[in-house]
Amino acid sequence: MPHLNETHDPQLTSWVASAxxxxxxxxxQNLPFAIFRRxxxxxxxxxGVAIGDQIVDMAAAVQAGMFTGDALAPAQAAAESSLxxxxxxxxxxLSSLRKALSKALQTGASQETALKACLVPQxxxxxxxxxxxxDYTDFYTSVYHATNIGKQFRPDNPLLPNYKWVPIGYHGRxxxxxxxxxxxxxxxxxxxxxxxxxxxLQPSARxxxxxxxxxxxxxxxxxxxxxxxxxxxxxxxxLVLLNDWSARDIQPWEYQPLGPFLAKNFASTISPWVVTMExxxxxxxPFSHPEGDPQPLPYLSSAANSAEGGxxxxxxxxxxxxxxxxxxxxxxxxxxxxxxHAYWTAAQMLTHHTVNGCNLQPGDLLGTGTLSGPTLDSAxxxxxxxxxxxxxxxxxxxxxxxxLQDGDTVILRGWCEKPGAVRIGFGECVGTVLPAxx
Amino acid sequence: MPHLNETHDPQLTSWVASAxxxxxxxxxQNLPFAIFRRxxxxxxxxxGVAIGDQIVDMAAAVQAGMFTGDALAPAQAAAESSLxxxxxxxxxxLSSLRKALSKALQTGASQETALKACLVPQxxxxxxxxxxxxDYTDFYTSVYHATNIGKQFRPDNPLLPNYKWVPIGYHGRxxxxxxxxxxxxxxxxxxxxxxxxxxxLQPSARxxxxxxxxxxxxxxxxxxxxxxxxxxxxxxxxLVLLNDWSARDIQPWEYQPLGPFLAKNFASTISPWVVTMExxxxxxxPFSHPEGDPQPLPYLSSAANSAEGGxxxxxxxxxxxxxxxxxxxxxxxxxxxxxxHAYWTAAQMLTHHTVNGCNLQPGDLLGTGTLSGPTLDSAxxxxxxxxxxxxxxxxxxxxxxxxLQDGDTVILRGWCEKPGAVRIGFGECVGTVLPAxx
Numbered sequence: 001m002p003h004l005n006e007t008h009d010p011q012l013t014s015w016v017a018s019a020x021x022x023x024x025x026x027x028x029q030n031l032p033f034a035i036f037r038r039x040x041x042x043x044x045x046x047x048g049v050a051i052g053d054q055i056v057d058m059a060a061a062v063q064a065g066m067f068t069g070d071a072l073a074p075a076q077a078a079a080e081s082s083l084x085x086x087x088x089x090x091x092x093x094l095s096s097l098r099k100a101l102s103k104a105l106q107t108g109a110s111q112e113t114a115l116k117a118c119l120v121p122q123x124x125x126x127x128x129x130x131x132x133x134x135d136y137t138d139f140y141t142s143v144y145h146a147t148n149i150g151k152q153f154r155p156d157n158p159l160l161p162n163y164k165w166v167p168i169g170y171h172g173r174x175x176x177x178x179x180x181x182x183x184x185x186x187x188x189x190x191x192x193x194x195x196x197x198x199x200x201l202q203p204s205a206r207x208x209x210x211x212x213x214x215x216x217x218x219x220x221x222x223x224x225x226x227x228x229x230x231x232x233x234x235x236x237x238x239l240v241l242l243n244d245w246s247a248r249d250i251q252p253w254e255y256q257p258l259g260p261f262l263a264k265n266f267a268s269t270i271s272p273w274v275v276t277m278e279x280x281x282x283x284x285x286p287f288s289h290p291e292g293d294p295q296p297l298p299y300l301s302s303a304a305n306s307a308e309g310g311x312x313x314x315x316x317x318x319x320x321x322x323x324x325x326x327x328x329x330x331x332x333x334x335x336x337x338x339x340x341h342a343y344w345t346a347a348q349m350l351t352h353h354t355v356n357g358c359n360l361q362p363g364d365l366l367g368t369g370t371l372s373g374p375t376l377d378s379a380x381x382x383x384x385x386x387x388x389x390x391x392x393x394x395x396x397x398x399x400x401x402x403x404l405q406d407g408d409t410v411i412l413r414g415w416c417e418k419p420g421a422v423r424i425g426f427g428e429c430v431g432t433v434l435p436a437x438x
Numbered sequence: 439m440p441h442l443n444e445t446h447d448p449q450l451t452s453w454v455a456s457a458x459x460x461x462x463x464x465x466x467q468n469l470p471f472a473i474f475r476r477x478x479x480x481x482x483x484x485x486g487v488a489i490g491d492q493i494v495d496m497a498a499a500v501q502a503g504m505f506t507g508d509a510l511a512p513a514q515a516a517a518e519s520s521l522x523x524x525x526x527x528x529x530x531x532l533s534s535l536r537k538a539l540s541k542a543l544q545t546g547a548s549q550e551t552a553l554k555a556c557l558v559p560q561x562x563x564x565x566x567x568x569x570x571x572x573d574y575t576d577f578y579t580s581v582y583h584a585t586n587i588g589k590q591f592r593p594d595n596p597l598l599p600n601y602k603w604v605p606i607g608y609h610g611r612x613x614x615x616x617x618x619x620x621x622x623x624x625x626x627x628x629x630x631x632x633x634x635x636x637x638x639l640q641p642s643a644r645x646x647x648x649x650x651x652x653x654x655x656x657x658x659x660x661x662x663x664x665x666x667x668x669x670x671x672x673x674x675x676x677l678v679l680l681n682d683w684s685a686r687d688i689q690p691w692e693y694q695p696l697g698p699f700l701a702k703n704f705a706s707t708i709s710p711w712v713v714t715m716e717x718x719x720x721x722x723x724p725f726s727h728p729e730g731d732p733q734p735l736p737y738l739s740s741a742a743n744s745a746e747g748g749x750x751x752x753x754x755x756x757x758x759x760x761x762x763x764x765x766x767x768x769x770x771x772x773x774x775x776x777x778x779h780a781y782w783t784a785a786q787m788l789t790h791h792t793v794n795g796c797n798l799q800p801g802d803l804l805g806t807g808t809l810s811g812p813t814l815d816s817a818x819x820x821x822x823x824x825x826x827x828x829x830x831x832x833x834x835x836x837x838x839x840x841x842l843q844d845g846d847t848v849i850l851r852g853w854c855e856k857p858g859a860v861r862i863g864f865g866e867c868v869g870t871v872l873p874a875x876x
Contacts, residue, residue: 134572135613140696153695160694165637166628170696171609171703175573175797176661185662187794190604190735199603201737201793223614223705224623224875250794256598257591258578258608259697262794265609267661297628299639355639356625356688356700357875359613437662437795 005095007031007102008282010422014105015112016119018052025273025415025425026050029282031101032238032273032426033083035128038120045128047078047086050273050427051105053122060118066111071100083131083216083274087237088362090219094237095278127272129179130240131216131363136177136268138212138244138367139169139349141342145372148384153252164293167300167344167352172244172367173265180429184267186406186436189250203436204247206389207404210370211317211380211412213339214242214270215346216363223359229302232347233277235360239346241271241315241412241429242367248383248403270365271412271429279424283416285310285340299355300348309345313426314338315371315414317380321399322407331411332396337373337380339414406435443533445469445540446720448860452543453550454557456490463711463853463863464488467720469539470676470711470864471521473566476558483566485516485524488711488865489543491560498556504549509538521569521654521712525675526800528657532675533716565710567617568678569654569801574615574706576650576682576805577607577787579780583810586822591690602731605738605782605790610682610805611703618867622705624844624874627688641874642685644827645842648808649755649818649850651777652680652708653784655802662795667740670785671715673798677784679709679753679850679867680805686821686841708803709850709867717862721854723748723778737793738786747783751864752776753809753852755818759837760845769849770834775811775818777852844873 007029013020014028026032032050037043048055059079061067067075074097077086086094104111140146143163150158162168178184186207192199218237221227227235244264251263287309289295302309315338318331344352349366372379379385382403385393392400404410409432415425445467451458452466464470470488475481486493497517499505505513512535515524524532542549578584581601588596600606616622624645630637656675659665665673682702689701725747727733740747753776756769782790787804810817817823820841823831830838842848847870853863 135611137699138696150695162630162637162691162694165630166692168692168696168699170699171611173573173609173796174612175799175802176795178661185795188664189794192600192603198732199600199735201735223616226626226875247794253600254604254606255695255697256600257588257693257697258576258606259693259695261575261606261608262791262796265796266794294636297637297639352700356627356685356704357614357623358611358700358703361613364613434662437664 004281007098010420012102013107014051015107015109016052016054016105018054022423024052025427026052027422027424028102028105029422030275030279030424031098032275032279033078033130034272034274035082035130036125038124039126045081047080047083049101050122054119055122055125056115057118057120061115064114064118066104066115067100070096084363087131087216087218088220091234091278094276098278127179129177130272130274133174133177133363133365134361136172136174136365137169137353138172138369139167139344140369141167141344141349142370142372143343144341144374145370145380145384148372148379152383152388167349169349169353170259172268176265177268177270180269180271182267182269183432183434185434187247187250187262187266188436189247189262190253191249192253199253204249205403206248207433208246208248208382209317209410210244210246211315211335211337212242212244212370213313213368214240215349215366216240216274217360217366218362220361221354221359224357226357227351227354229300229305229347229351232350235350236277236346238274238276240274241414241426243269243410243412243429243431244367245431269429269431271427273427275424275426280311280416282421283312283418284308285312287345296348300351305345305347309347311339312418313414313416318411318413319395319401320409320411321395323397323399327397329396334393335378335380335385337371337378339371341373342368342371404433406433408433442719445536448858450540451545452489453545453547454490454492454543456492460861462490463865464490465860465862466540466543467860468713468717468862469536470713470717471516471568472710472712473520473568474563476562477564483519485518485521487539488560492557493560493563494553495556495558499553502552502556504542504553505538508534522801525569525654525656526658529672529716532714536716565617567615568710568712571612571615571801571803572799574610574612574803575607575791576610576807577605577782578807579605579782579787580808580810581781582779582812583808583818583822586810586817590821590826605787607787607791608697610706614703615706615708618707618709620705620707621870621872623872625685625688625700625704626874627685627700628691629687630691637691642687643841644686645871646684646686646820647755647848648682648684649753649773649775650680650682650808651751651806652678653787653804654678654712655798655800655804658799659792659797661797664795665789665792667738667743667785667789670788673788674715674784676712676714678712679852679864681707681848681850681867681869682805683869707867707869709865711865713862713864718749718854720859721750721856722746723750725783734786738789743783743785747785749777750856751852751854756849757833757839758847758849759833761835761837765835767834772831773816773818773823775809775816777809779811780806780809842871844871846871
């Protein structure tokens with residue numbers, strides 16, 4: 001488990017003034033990583049670290065000789081065109097780099113002048129996926145989501161008997177994962193309403209989101225070597241926001257017996273900034289199953305996982321419709337939740353994934369599944385919020401939505417805050433539904 | 439659809455004598471591609487083409503100036519350390535390369551002396567995966583397998599109503615795919631027998647195989663662009679043998695509602711030699727659904743798919759137990775089938791996969807699913823052959839198997855033969871079950 005070190009000191013401020021306003025997602029205590037370049041340029045993609053409204057260009061900073069000693073190798077890895085190498089170095093080297101970055105960005109740091117020359121404003125940047133995602137696995141860790149969805153897909157049998165024993169997961173599609181800003185065509189697929197004789201190929205009329213966190217794997221485990229729960233977090237690099245777009249009319253017809261497929265794999269969107277597990281250390285939370293539920297099997301249990309396996313991350317999904325955009329109405333939140341509601345922790349997901357010897361690699365993505373909370377207004381998909389399309393969500397300006405319409409943009413936000421710690425955030429994960437292909 | 443050209447001429451022979459014996463998998467009409475190097479060496483991995491019992495070292499052949507004109511670019515791609523680039527070039531350039539290889543390897547070819555210096559005996563080679571497999575999707579195209587399995591997992595509801603409309607598929611795990619020769623530890627997982635109160639973590643006691651073909655994707659489609667059925671085969675590079683190892687006691691407890699996960703992703707094995715769609719052209723077969731079954735929806739139908747969407751590939755699974763190995767008893771076939779029995783063609787799998795805009799990339803792997811035929815002795819998994827472990831398979835020397843034991847090696851073989859054409863084959867796909875981790 002990560003512990004607090006000098007990078008978490010709430011008294012720290014940065015010579016980058018925008019990092020100190022108490023509202024930014026990116027104070028000096030956060031230091032998340034992304035892959036970026038200047039918008040519209042043909043510059044090479046390289047790693048960057050967010051500080052306030054700026055980005056530390058890691059390629060430029062390494063070039064300028066800003067890193068030495070233990071921080072040099074991870075800094076060089078963070079300057080590459082993807083973060084896979086950095087992720088694979090493991091938490092100690094990452095920690096060395098965070099300490100060096102924290103020192104160099106602190107108010108009064110001797111590196112201020114040199115490092116200032118390595119800053120790029122976030123407003124001028126565009127982002128790439130932070131890593132080559134070899135494999136993407138999506139879990140199902142909200143018991144509220146599993147129950148809400150189960151009621152609609154299997155009214156007589158909403159929560160299956162394995163749910164409270166197995167961190168249920170399935171493989172997703174890597175090739176169609178995009179970074180925030182992704183716009184994708186509404187998918188077509190076979191749809192068969194219950195009263196239809198035969199299915200038909202048509203554009204999905206039930207476009208939905210799933211508000212999730214994405215866990216990016218750090219150091220690898222070899223094929224055949226399970227990762228014990230006590231070591232699981234040392235294999236996690238950090239977290240992003242994840243929107244697992246879903247076509248709810250394609251899903252019920254195709255998903256049995258092998259699981260969701262074309263209802264999901266047309267697009268998945270993640271936020272560009274990877275917030276490291278170390279940065280999240282102040283926001284750990286106790287974790288337990290509700291009283292009366294079975295205790296996890298021993299391979300999924302540890303004292304540390306119980307003491308601080310949870311993560312107190314506040315999450316929000318907002319929508320901006322074409323009408324709102326035209327009227328300059330700001331995006332409206334339509335649901336709010338917290339990652340603490342998950343039934344299985346990130347460590348449990350990772351350990352379960354490897355218990356059979358499956359090898360995880362740096363940059364692999366583990367989705368948490370839709371993070372619906374215990375109440376209807378904390379449900380994290382329209383299928384839940386609208387009870388299967390029956391009760392439209394009210395939007396500013398009198399609009400309503402049961403499902404997403406063409407041109408709708410969905411924005412995910414996430415952040416951590418609590419007394420005695422400096423607020424940190426994830427930035428945004430933005431995606432837009434385009435009309436189906438002709 | 440591919441058509442016959444001069445590379446298929448059954449009269450062709452090669453100056454590599456072992457290619458002409460009528461029994462080899464690799465006559466001059468085949469020319470499959472692999473990634474290889476000399477066994478136990480630290481040579482770079484590079485592409486090779488099988489001819490008889492030899493390999494044309496493509497890196498050496500390119501270096502020796504054996505390729506010019508239209509064949510040069512694909513030959514250079516075939517010399518790389520993975521075939522992804524070659525796969526992405528599309529069927530026309532591949533065809534140019536095949537024509538050049540066919541000419542250079544023909545009896546009497548002027549290139550004989552120069553190319554002979556580029557041969558490496560297969561007996562001295564080791565193989566790598568032929569491509570970086572970005573995404574692996576496994577289909578379920580044998581209606582016999584779906585029905586046999588369905589009877590055991592859902593006795594009241596064996597074949598689900600979507601089966602005859604949707605080419606059912608789901609995402610698999612890329613990282614644990616290995617090349618023939620793979621040996622893997624018996625997986626552990628949560629198992630809950632129907633009469634047990636709670637599940638337990640234990641080594642799988644029901645290790646099984648699935649005999650499949652693997653379709654390797656050629657040229658890419660962009661995200662959002664569906665591939666029409668009439669163009670699907672131009673996006674297929676070639677086929678391999680695929681063993682989708684399965685843990686039948688982990689599967690029933692974990693697979694609902696999102697599909698198989700840890701029961702499958704500990705290992706999947708493919709054969710090293712990729713037999714191109716062009717090489718398979720003489721072995722095309724008519725394709726149709728049984729009378730009385732629904733016709734495929736229009737997006738899954740084409741005249742060419744009906745006329746020759748099928749592939750007449752004979753398939754066999756053999757076992758070699760430790761006792762057989764000790765007694766020098768040759769591996770024994772325990773099932774035989776044919777790819778013609780599939781309910782959906784390779785083109786239908788590919789088109790269905792992209793109908794929602796999902797992007798496929800060169801080197802992606804599409805498994806056909808277990809290719810069980812219509813009779814029990816053509817079932818392609820032990821779960822079917824033994825009716826769920828009830829009726830052991832008899833092996834030479836008096837041994838029996840319901841499920842695989844530690845040290846068992848399974849060998850898949852595949853080949854095509856018919857009057858008027860030269861037999862071509864796929865080589866072998868070999869894998870061994872090791873004891874579970876301590």
